[in-house]
Amino acid sequence: MKNSSHNNMYIESVIGKICQWHHDRNLIHGSTDSKQFLKLSEEFGELAESIAKGKPIKDDVGDIVVVLVNICERHNISLKSCLEQAYKDIRHRTGRIVDGIFIKEQEEAEAKNKKV
Secondary structure (H helix, E strand, C coil), X not given: CHHHXXXXXXXXXXXXXXXXXXXXXXXXXXXXXXXXXXXXXXXXXXXHHHHHHCCCCHHHHHHHXXXXXXXXXXXXXXXXXXXHHHHHHHCCCCEEEEXXXXXXXXXXXXXXXXXX
């Protein structure tokens, strides 16, 4: 557990540096959510290309997280709190894998109801 605590502190330190990087370049007050969402979409495209070509994805995933940190910072929320919320949402979720994609039970039931 001690190592986990150290890792958490390190990640929070890196996120703090990324936030400062955004502020230093006026990307918080000098940009918009729309512009940052466009940047996020661009980074997702680069990730998709790397996956399709079988290239390493580490840099692409990192770039996506950098833009997500920007969006969180401009809304005064932490990436950690977003991840905690996402985990709370999925922790008891049930469903099944269809063609390599997890389909929630709830979505499956809704789809069946639409067919009826």
